[in-house]
Amino acid sequence: MSRSTDPEVHVRGQQPPGGVERPRLRAGGAAFTALTALAATGLVAGPAVGASSANPCALPRTAAHHSLGLDSWNGSYPRPTHTLDAVMIFLSFPDSEPLTTPAELTADHFPATGEFFDRASYGRFDLRHHPRSEWTRMPRESGAYGIQRDWDSKKRAAYLRDAVAAADGDVDFSRYDIVYLVADPDAPGVDSDATKVVNLERPLEVDGAEIKRVVTVFERHPPDRNVLAHETGHVFDLPDLYHRPEDGKGDWDTHVGDWDVMGSQFGLAPDLFGWHKWKLGWLSHDQVACVQDPGPQVISLEPTGAPPASGGTLGTRLAVVRTGPDSVLAIEARSAIGNDADTCTEGVLLYRVRNGAASGDGPVEVVDTHPRTDACWDRSVYPPLADAPLEEGETFTVPGAGVRVEVADRTEAGSWTVKITPPAVD
Structure with missing residues (x-):
C-alpha cells in the first residue's frame, strides 16, 4: 500500500528519561507503506522448522502474525536463503486500454528489487523475476472488483480467482515461488493504496501447486520507491513496523523512522534490521x-x-x-x-x-x-x-x-x- 508524505508538523512529546551523556546539537528535515492483508478466513499457520541460528538471545517464535521470534521458521513461508523464482503477471481490464507496457512496469521494480535483496542478504539470496511479456485480460471491468485500501474480502477473492484463471493458460504456476499480480495502473478502478500481500487460509490449487499468498500490485507508474521490496518482505514473514493511527492521520513512522524498509518504503536507510x-x-x-x-x-x-x-x-x-x-x-x-x-x-x-x-x-x-x-x-x-x-x-x-x-x-x-x-x- 502506498503513502504520500505527511505535510503535518512533527511535534515532539515529553522528554523521556535517559539521554546521551555528551551534550550535542543536531540539525533538524522533513509516507504510507504496504499493509499485509489477511483473507477473511485468516492465515495459514504452517509447520515449524528449526532455525540453525538459535542461541540464548534468540526469542522464541509466537502465534503473533509475523512474529519476530526466530528460534524456528514458519514453514508456510519460503525462506530466502537460496534462489527463489517470481512470476510477474500484468492484468488489464475491458474498460481501459493500457498506456504502459509490461516491460515498462517490470522496469519500475526490477532489477532494483532484486538488487536490494542481494545487498541485504550479502549475496545469499537471489530473487529471480520472470515477467510476462503480454497483458492478461481480466473478465470484468476494473470497477467491478471494488479495489481499495481496506478491500471487501469477497471482491478481493473474486479478483484473485479471476486473475489466476485468466493467466493459467499461459503460466505454469508450479514453476514459481512468488506470484506478483500487477494491475494496469491507469485503469479507472485501480487504487494504488490497495497494494498488499494477501495470505490465504485455503490455498489456490493450480497446476499441481498451492498458492498460499499473492502480492497484488496496484502502483502508479512510476511507483513508490522500494514498495516491492517491502511487500516481498511480507512474503518472507516479516512484519509491518510502522504505526497506523486509528484515524489515519498523524505520524506513521514513530516506531522505526527511516531505519527499515518494513517501516517505510521511503526511508533514507531502508536496509533490513x-x-x-x-x-x-x-x-x-x-x-x-x-x-x-x-x-x-x-x-x-x-x-x-x-x-x-x-x-x-x-x-x-x-x-x-x-x-x-x-x-x-x-x-x-x-x-x-x-x-x-x-x-x-x-x-x-x-x-x-x-x-x-x-x-x-x-x-x-x-x-x-x-x-x-x-x-x-x-x-x-x-x-x-x-x-x-x-x-x-x-x-x-x-x-x-x-x-x-x-x-x-x-x-x-x-x-x-x-x-x-x-x-x-x-
Missing part, C-alpha cells in the same frame, strides 16, 4: 554477539549494510541483550553504504524487539538516543528518529532496560567499537 537478517538466515550465530555475562563487553560491530570481506566472510553484525522472556535490545552499526547509502546520519543504532507483538503493533521500536533533537527535516520520514544512532564518544543508558552502551571509536576499516554493559543483577 540485523534482527530481520538473522531471522531470514542471512546472519548466523557467528555474526551475532549475545551479551549475557555481567560486566561490560567490548564488541567490534561491522555495519549491517557492508558487503562481505574477500572470501565472503562476515564479522559481528549484531549484538543482542536479553531484556525479558519476550524481549531483547538489539544493537547494530549503520553507515552510508549499500542499501543505506542515502542515510543522513551514521552510528550505532539501538532498538527493542518483542516477539509477541503482531505486524503493525510495534514489534520493533528504535531507541531515540537524542530525544531533544531531530535531523534531516528536508528528507526524513520521521526527523525525531533520524538522529537516533549513537556516534563516537557517546554513551547512553536505555530507559527501562538499564543497558549501558558506549561507542568508543570507529576504525579505519569502518567498524564501530562498542562497550555494552547489561544491568547489574541483584
